[in-house]
Amino acid sequence: MAREVTHEERGPAILDESDMGDxxxxxxxxxxxxxxxxxxxxxxxxxxxxxxxxxxxxANDEADGERRAVDEIADEDE
Ligand code: FES
Known part of the structure:
Protein backbone atom coordinates (compact mmCIF):
# COMPACT_ATOMS: atom_id res chain seq x y z
CA MET A 1 0.00 0.00 0.00
CA ALA A 2 0.91 3.61 -0.40
CA ARG A 3 -0.65 6.85 0.74
CA GLU A 4 -0.70 10.36 -0.69
CA VAL A 5 -0.46 13.04 1.98
CA THR A 6 -0.25 16.78 1.42
CA HIS A 7 2.13 18.68 3.67
CA GLU A 8 2.18 22.46 3.88
CA GLU A 9 5.10 22.93 6.24
CA ARG A 10 8.23 24.40 4.72
CA GLY A 11 10.81 23.65 7.35
CA PRO A 12 11.81 21.42 10.20
CA ALA A 13 10.12 21.10 13.57
CA ILE A 14 12.25 21.30 16.67
CA LEU A 15 11.30 18.78 19.32
CA ASP A 16 12.15 18.98 22.99
CA GLU A 17 11.26 17.43 26.34
CA SER A 18 7.77 18.94 26.22
CA ASP A 19 6.99 16.66 23.28
CA MET A 20 7.66 13.51 25.30
CA GLY A 21 4.87 11.21 26.27
CA ASP A 22 4.38 9.86 29.78
CA ALA A 59 -9.46 13.77 2.12
CA ASN A 60 -8.08 16.68 4.11
CA ASP A 61 -5.17 14.39 5.05
CA GLU A 62 -6.97 13.51 8.22
CA ALA A 63 -7.69 10.07 9.51
CA ASP A 64 -11.29 11.00 10.17
CA GLY A 65 -11.72 12.29 6.63
CA GLU A 66 -12.87 10.31 3.62
CA ARG A 67 -10.49 7.69 2.29
CA ARG A 68 -10.52 6.41 -1.26
CA ALA A 69 -8.32 4.14 -3.32
CA VAL A 70 -6.81 5.75 -6.43
CA ASP A 71 -5.38 4.15 -9.57
CA GLU A 72 -2.15 6.08 -9.32
CA ILE A 73 -0.70 9.39 -8.24
CA ALA A 74 0.70 11.37 -11.15
CA ASP A 75 2.29 14.80 -11.58
CA GLU A 76 0.53 17.44 -13.69
CA ASP A 77 3.38 17.26 -16.19
CA GLU A 78 2.90 13.55 -16.83
S1 FES B 1 2.14 7.55 12.85
FE1 FES B 1 0.89 9.08 12.04
S2 FES B 1 -0.54 9.45 13.60
FE2 FES B 1 0.71 7.90 14.39
Whole structure:
Protein backbone atom coordinates (compact mmCIF):
# COMPACT_ATOMS: atom_id res chain seq x y z
CA MET A 1 0.00 0.00 0.00
CA ALA A 2 0.91 3.61 -0.40
CA ARG A 3 -0.65 6.85 0.74
CA GLU A 4 -0.70 10.36 -0.69
CA VAL A 5 -0.46 13.04 1.98
CA THR A 6 -0.25 16.78 1.42
CA HIS A 7 2.13 18.68 3.67
CA GLU A 8 2.18 22.46 3.88
CA GLU A 9 5.10 22.93 6.24
CA ARG A 10 8.23 24.40 4.72
CA GLY A 11 10.81 23.65 7.35
CA PRO A 12 11.81 21.42 10.20
CA ALA A 13 10.12 21.10 13.57
CA ILE A 14 12.25 21.30 16.67
CA LEU A 15 11.30 18.78 19.32
CA ASP A 16 12.15 18.98 22.99
CA GLU A 17 11.26 17.43 26.34
CA SER A 18 7.77 18.94 26.22
CA ASP A 19 6.99 16.66 23.28
CA MET A 20 7.66 13.51 25.30
CA GLY A 21 4.87 11.21 26.27
CA ASP A 22 4.38 9.86 29.78
CA UNK A 23 6.83 7.07 28.93
CA UNK A 24 9.62 9.56 28.16
CA UNK A 25 9.54 8.85 24.42
CA UNK A 26 8.72 11.11 21.50
CA UNK A 27 6.47 9.53 18.89
CA UNK A 28 6.93 11.08 15.45
CA UNK A 29 4.16 10.60 12.88
CA UNK A 30 5.27 8.65 9.84
CA UNK A 31 1.84 7.91 8.37
CA UNK A 32 1.18 11.57 7.53
CA UNK A 33 -2.32 11.69 9.01
CA UNK A 34 -1.67 13.22 12.41
CA UNK A 35 -3.42 16.47 13.27
CA UNK A 36 -0.52 17.19 15.61
CA UNK A 37 2.39 16.82 13.18
CA UNK A 38 5.18 16.09 13.64
CA UNK A 39 3.88 14.17 16.62
CA UNK A 40 1.82 11.00 16.35
CA UNK A 41 -1.75 11.42 17.61
CA UNK A 42 -2.96 7.88 16.95
CA UNK A 43 -4.48 8.72 13.56
CA UNK A 44 -2.38 5.93 12.04
CA UNK A 45 -5.02 3.50 13.28
CA UNK A 46 -7.05 4.48 10.20
CA UNK A 47 -4.38 2.85 8.02
CA UNK A 48 -4.56 -0.57 9.68
CA UNK A 49 -6.79 -2.08 7.00
CA UNK A 50 -5.03 -0.60 3.96
CA UNK A 51 -4.48 -3.36 1.42
CA UNK A 52 -1.16 -4.20 -0.19
CA UNK A 53 -0.78 -2.85 -3.72
CA UNK A 54 -3.42 -0.11 -3.28
CA UNK A 55 -2.73 3.64 -3.26
CA UNK A 56 -4.92 5.68 -0.92
CA UNK A 57 -5.79 9.35 -0.83
CA UNK A 58 -7.20 10.73 2.42
CA ALA A 59 -9.46 13.77 2.12
CA ASN A 60 -8.08 16.68 4.11
CA ASP A 61 -5.17 14.39 5.05
CA GLU A 62 -6.97 13.51 8.22
CA ALA A 63 -7.69 10.07 9.51
CA ASP A 64 -11.29 11.00 10.17
CA GLY A 65 -11.72 12.29 6.63
CA GLU A 66 -12.87 10.31 3.62
CA ARG A 67 -10.49 7.69 2.29
CA ARG A 68 -10.52 6.41 -1.26
CA ALA A 69 -8.32 4.14 -3.32
CA VAL A 70 -6.81 5.75 -6.43
CA ASP A 71 -5.38 4.15 -9.57
CA GLU A 72 -2.15 6.08 -9.32
CA ILE A 73 -0.70 9.39 -8.24
CA ALA A 74 0.70 11.37 -11.15
CA ASP A 75 2.29 14.80 -11.58
CA GLU A 76 0.53 17.44 -13.69
CA ASP A 77 3.38 17.26 -16.19
CA GLU A 78 2.90 13.55 -16.83
S1 FES B 1 2.14 7.55 12.85
FE1 FES B 1 0.89 9.08 12.04
S2 FES B 1 -0.54 9.45 13.60
FE2 FES B 1 0.71 7.90 14.39
Missing amino acids: DGKIYVCRCGLSDSKPLCDGSHNATADEADGVVYKY
